[in-house]
Amino acid sequence: MTATAPIRVAVTGAAGQIGYATLFRLASGEIFGAHRPVIxxxxxxxxxxxxxxxIQMELDDCAFPTLAGVKKFDSDHLEDAFRDVNFVILVGSVPRKQGMERADLIRINGPIFTSTGKAIQAAAAKDVRIVVVGNPCNTNCLIAMSHAPDVPRDRWFAMTRLDQNRAVAQLAQKSGRPTASISNVAIWGNHSATQYPDFVNAKIDGKPATSVITDHAWLKGDFITTVQQRGAAVIKARGASSAASAANAALDTVKSVIRPTAAGDCFSAAVWSDGNHYGIEAGLVTGFPLTSDGTNWRVAPGFQVDDFSKSQIDKTIAELKQERDTVRDLLP
Known part of the structure; x- marks a missing residue:
């Protein structure tokens, strides 16, 4: 693809609140650049x-110079929808309802992501990259990935960036520093209430967060639980789930993948574990600290995993293994 060739971006659940909040920023040139047309x-x-x-009327009315076209597809024709796309943002999924167990949600969404993976395999561009937003995103990503064996596993990302952004905000507020002062914040494991927001390796103005925030009981307690339960707190306060912040995190994920990571920093996404990093077994889609050179990403080396961190990571990995076992029959 030349620098000025249009980039095709598919968004499922495009009429929902998260999808709607992503579309105009994708079309505006913010994500892929002011000289890169977007379809x-x-x-x-x-x-x-x-x-x-x-929504197409509104996109037309914005008159974005970078918007080169809008195509609409129903979910019964996924191969047509994913034809030649370079990025896929999978927002659409069945939401968790009151009284529904997490295992029930996984089983309901599993078949959706089975067909999605098959369609991406059949029709997407050879350089396609996929961000899974719809929950439970780690396991939905695992299912879709398993049905697209010809799409390299390093092209798949499940969204833990919302948790990273929430953790950054909490550290900034506690330290009295702006969010731009916070760096190297990783989210390990599942995008769920078991996730581990890592304060041990986090930096505030380049210094260890644990030396700036001396209330270590808060770091090991309220900080972690606030990040883990933030989605539920938003629902309670707003009467609806996170939408704008989730859309922002999805777009942050795309930007972090395609732009170089600043020195001494990382970004968080859940990716396929090959078993070679931090003792986490192969075959799970799990949150790691990552870095990118703008073309390729890697798991960030050198993160300290102390006994406390390991105990937290072990809990969330155990949940991911349980989820994988729940959908074992959906994995080829």
């Missing part, structure tokens, strides 16, 4: 396809 592939379930007409 959006908007995907929705058949009952809400009409809403995409209104």
């Amino acid at each position: 959006l592939h908007l995907i929705e379930v058949p009952p809400v396809m009409a809403a995409l007409d209104g």
Whole structure:
């Protein structure tokens, strides 16, 4: 692809609140650059396809110089929807409802991501990269990935960036420093209430967070639980789940993958574990600290994993293994 060739970006659940909040920033040139045309592939379930007409009108009315086209597809025609796309943002999934167990949600969403993986394999561009937002995103990513064996595993990301952003905000507020002063914040494991937001390796103005925030009981207690439970707190306060912040985190993930990581920093996403990093077994999609050179990413080396951190990581890895076992029949 030349520098000025259009980049095709598919967004599932495009008429939902998260999808809607991503589209205009994708179209604006913010993500891929002011000189890179973008063609959006908007995907929705058949009952809400009409809403995409209104969204296209709004996109037209923004008159973005970088928006080179909008195509609309229903989810019954996924191969057409993913034809030649370079990025896929998988937002659409069945949301968890009151009284629903996490295992029930996994089983309901599993078949959706089975067909999604097959369609990406069949139709997407050879350089396609995929960000899974719809929950439970780690295991949904694992399912989709397993049905697209020809798409390299390093092209798949499940979103833990929202948790990273939440952790950064908490550290900034506690230390009285701006968020720009916070760096090297990793999220280990699952995007769930077992995730481990890593304060041990975090930096504030380049110094260890543990030397700036001396309330270590807060770091080991309220900091972790606040980040883990933030989604539920937003639902309680807002009456709806995180939408704008989730969309922002999805786009942050894309930017972090395609732009070089600043020296001494990392970004968080859940990726396929090959068994060679930090003692985490192969075959899971799990949150790691990552760095990118703008083309390729790697698991960041040299993170300190003390006994406390290991105990937290072990808990979230155990949950991921349980989720994998729940959908074992959906994995080829």
